[in-house]
Amino acid sequence: MYELVKKLLPHVADKTDELIYSVYQTLVMLTVSGLISFVLGLLLGIVLVVTREGGILPHRPVNAALGFTVNLFRSIPFVILLAALIPLSRLLTGTAIGTTGAMVPLIFGTVPFFSRQVETALSGVDHGLIEAAQSMGLSAPGIIVRVLLRESIPQLIRVSQITSISLIGLTAMAGAIGGGGLGDFAIRYGHQRGQTDVTYITVVVILLMVAIIQHLGNLVIKKNTH
Amino acid sequence: MIRLEHISKTFSSVQGPVKALSDISLQIEKGEIFGIIGFSGAGKSTLVRCINLLERPDRGGKVFIDSTELSALPYSELRAARLNIGMIFQHFNLMPSRTVLDNVTFPLNYRRIPATQQVRKARHLLELVGLENFEQRYPSELSGGQKQRVAIARALASDPKILLCDEATSALDPQTTREILELLASLNASLGLTLVVITHEMAVVKDLCHKVAVLEQGRLVESGETFEVFSNPQQEITRRFVSAASNLAKVEQLKKLRPDFFALKAGELLVRLSYLKRSVSEPLISLITSRFSLQFNILYADVELVGGAPIGGTVGVLGGQSGSIAEALHFLEQKNVKVEVL
Numbered sequence: 001m002y003e004l005v006k007k008l009l010p011h012v013a014d015k016t017d018e019l020i021y022s023v024y025q026t027l028v029m030l031t032v033s034g035l036i037s038f039v040l041g042l043l044l045g046i047v048l049v050v051t052r053e054g055g056i057l058p059h060r061p062v063n064a065a066l067g068f069t070v071n072l073f074r075s076i077p078f079v080i081l082l083a084a085l086i087p088l089s090r091l092l093t094g095t096a097i098g099t100t101g102a103m104v105p106l107i108f109g110t111v112p113f114f115s116r117q118v119e120t121a122l123s124g125v126d127h128g129l130i131e132a133a134q135s136m137g138l139s140a141p142g143i144i145v146r147v148l149l150r151e152s153i154p155q156l157i158r159v160s161q162i163t164s165i166s167l168i169g170l171t172a173m174a175g176a177i178g179g180g181g182l183g184d185f186a187i188r189y190g191h192q193r194g195q196t197d198v199t200y201i202t203v204v205v206i207l208l209m210v211a212i213i214q215h216l217g218n219l220v221i222k223k224n225t226h
Numbered sequence: 227m228i229r230l231e232h233i234s235k236t237f238s239s240v241q242g243p244v245k246a247l248s249d250i251s252l253q254i255e256k257g258e259i260f261g262i263i264g265f266s267g268a269g270k271s272t273l274v275r276c277i278n279l280l281e282r283p284d285r286g287g288k289v290f291i292d293s294t295e296l297s298a299l300p301y302s303e304l305r306a307a308r309l310n311i312g313m314i315f316q317h318f319n320l321m322p323s324r325t326v327l328d329n330v331t332f333p334l335n336y337r338r339i340p341a342t343q344q345v346r347k348a349r350h351l352l353e354l355v356g357l358e359n360f361e362q363r364y365p366s367e368l369s370g371g372q373k374q375r376v377a378i379a380r381a382l383a384s385d386p387k388i389l390l391c392d393e394a395t396s397a398l399d400p401q402t403t404r405e406i407l408e409l410l411a412s413l414n415a416s417l418g419l420t421l422v423v424i425t426h427e428m429a430v431v432k433d434l435c436h437k438v439a440v441l442e443q444g445r446l447v448e449s450g451e452t453f454e455v456f457s458n459p460q461q462e463i464t465r466r467f468v469s470a471a472s473n474l475a476k477v478e479q480l481k482k483l484r485p486d487f488f489a490l491k492a493g494e495l496l497v498r499l500s501y502l503k504r505s506v507s508e509p510l511i512s513l514i515t516s517r518f519s520l521q522f523n524i525l526y527a528d529v530e531l532v533g534g535a536p537i538g539g540t541v542g543v544l545g546g547q548s549g550s551i552a553e554a555l556h557f558l559e560q561k562n563v564k565v566e567v568l
Contacts (some may be wrong), residue, residue: 012297132319135278136333136384137308151564226323226364 011195012214019185023205025099029171030209033106036166040111040161042156043068045118046144056130056140073094073112075078077168081105082177102171108164110171117159154221161217165210172206182206228254229290233276233283235444236271247283247444256387259414259421260308261435263428265469269444270424274390278311279304291425301359309333312381315456316393318373320365326352327361328375333383353537355409371402378409388420389413395430397401398499403427406485407434422530426528428467432532440464453535458483458502459566473528474498476567477541488525493548494566495553500539503562509539510561520546 005011049090050056051063053222076084082105086096091105125148133147149156172183182202235247240537246269254260266269275281277289279296288406289296296307298479330348343415352358355375365373374394381389391410395403411434413419423435431452433440436458439449447461459465475499481488488496499510515522529538544551 088396126317126319128315128317128319129321131280132313133310134280135308135313135390136380137305142336146332147321151321153323196294224323226366 009157009197009201011189011193011198012201015189015198019201019205021203022180022182022185024169024207025179026168026183026209028176029099029102029174029179029181030164030167033103033110033171034167036103037107037114037163038160038165039115040107042118044115045122048115048119049122049148050140052143054127056134056143061214064169070115071110072115073108078105078109078173081109084102084172091111097178099180102174102177102181106167106174110167112168114159114163117163118156121155121159122148124155125151146178153224157221157224161213164213166207168209227256227290227292228277228392228422230273230276230526231290231499233289235276235281235283235287245444247276249429250444250446252439252446252449254422255419256416256420257414259411259423259436260429261425261438261442263424263425263431263438265426265440265463267443268441270430270441271392273441274392274422274424277388277390278308278313293317296494309384310471311384311388311390312384312386313390313392314374314377314381314394316396316552318365318370318377318397320373320376320380321364322431323556324364325361326357326363326365326368328377329365329376330383332380347383348379349544351382352376354382354413355379361504369402370398371405374398374406375409378406378413382417386419388422391423391425393420393424393426395426396427401427403429403476404433416504428470431467432530436505440467444556453532453537456532457535458539461513473526474500474539474541481568488543490543490544494543494545495539497544498539498541498568499558500564500566500568501562502536508561509559509565514554514557516532518550518557520544520550525542541568 002013024190040055047066048063048070049060051066053060053063072080085105087110089096089101092104093100095101110182129147130143133143138146164182171179171181172186175185176185176187182205186199186202189195190197190202230253231251233247233250236243236245238244250273262270270371271515272281276283276287279289283289283297287297291307291310294307296304299307304309321332324332327345327348330351331344334347336536349358349361352361357372357375360368360372360376365376368376377394378389383504389410394410394543396404398406402433407430410421410423421434422431425431435452437450438452440447440455442461442462442463448455448459448464456468457463459468477496481496490496511522522544524540524542526536527538527540529536531537544554548555555567558565
């Protein structure tokens with residue numbers, strides 16, 4: 001078995017430990033920044049939906065300011081964000097390198113994207129349902145939780161799939177500035193030392209991650225669609 | 227009792243302010259079925275939303291439920307007051323992710339009511355609307371009429387005194403419409419529920435409503451007991467609604483399409499006789515033909531029950547001596563029959 005691996009993937013065989021550690025680093029970046037981004041993006045997405053004109057708590061200044069900020073961060077290319085956020089990273093996490101240092105730019109790169117996606121998902125809820133809930137005397141928080149979020153669960157899962165898959169891409173890029181993980185692994189060996197089999201194996205591993213996210217998401221969607 | 231005082235509503239649009247309602251005042255008594263009829267865009271839906279304040283009327287407009295001024299309540303008390311006002315909608319607005327049972331208990335959740343009691347209540351209501359075997363279904367598995375029944379059960383879950391029906395049958399076929407109207411009428415009779423019924427369908431008002439208000443371009447143009455309003459409409463718009471429902475009005479259309487059908491001999495008149503008062507019991511047609519020695523060839527007759535009283539009349543060809551015809555028509559008018567020579 002080892003011989004076969006050695007023959008097909010000569011450069012991977014002697015650094016399986018490093019590969020596994022890279023997968024671990026990528027997973028840490030993905031889950032930690034993913035979870036934080038999920039919570040923040042969900043909150044901002046909700047604010048974007050409820051404060052807009054015709055929403056349940058219309059507030060033009062808040063909506064305009066938040067919309068502008070989200071657009072601003074969405075228009076900064078991630079590589080530039082990585083460099084620009086170094087001081088903030090040091091301030092918040094004490095470091096600008098490694099998986100910890102990558103968290104802040106990953107969150108800044110994901111939250112604006114995800115909050116727009118959440119906004120679209122929540123906008124898909126029929127206004128009639130909100131009106132019905134209002135006529136039953138529900139409060140604004142009640143409507144947000146029991147109607148807006150509840151009725152858009154399949155849509156929210158879909159956008160979470162999209163966002164986490166694009167977040168995997170960002171973790172690979174963050175790796176390039178010293179974040180570690182699979183991106184860093186592929187660049188150091190596959191690219192800089194011309195060990196192409198290392199590049200291929202990272203692609204396969206990432207493909208697996210994408211497939212798992214897609215599959216789990218689809219299961220939950222299926223369970224929540226009636 | 228619902229009392230609206232000087233309700234106006236202005237929406238802002240790109241073209242400037244649009245007046246959806248102008249100075250509407252009306253009173254709906256407890257236990258009444260009150261229809262609000264108008265063509266689309268007349269402001270009916272806005273008006274009904276002013277009752278539970280889903281729409282805020284312009285300054286100066288007041289909404290009273292019994293002796294409480296709803297429009298003066300702070301938000302939290304308004305939300306509590308809305309529990310006394312159920313509402314059903316044209317497109318049902320059931321929560322698609324919840325089962326029928328969960329939809330009906332929805333207004334009861336988070337109100338410190340034990341779960342078993344919520345379910346018992348919901349089951350009772352589902353039985354009331356004739357859907358006892360549908361608890362675990364999802365709205366997408368139901369027909370339009372069934373969805374509206376679930377919506378009615380849901381609206382009744384908080385024991386409201388008032389039920390607002392916003393075009394509740396407009397998305398349903400005629401047969402289902404009739405069934406839902408029967409259900410609403412029986413709820414009115416058994417629970418003493420006050421119903422406010424918004425519609426553009428004359429059939430709904432005719433079969434269901436005790437009183438009716440006619441809305442045109444945001445103004446209340448006519449209102450009163452359904453029979454009074456529709457037996458003797460004062461406004462052009464009301465006449466249009468009546469003619470849409472009554473076959474008697476179709477004679478003009480028929481005359482245009484098939485003039486040969488109405489070929490009159492010399493001295494004959496095509497007339498339409500319609501009742502203006504309740505309880506038309508005299509045999510008027512046989513009376514005039516014998517008393518004035520005329521011939522009356524009935525082309526067709528039509529009677530509808532409006533507000534429980536017959537409304538309708540006869541279209542026919544009247545023949546005889548011209549003097550006698552004039553006398554006969556005069557006689558009919560004295561008997562509160564509206565005579566139109568076509």
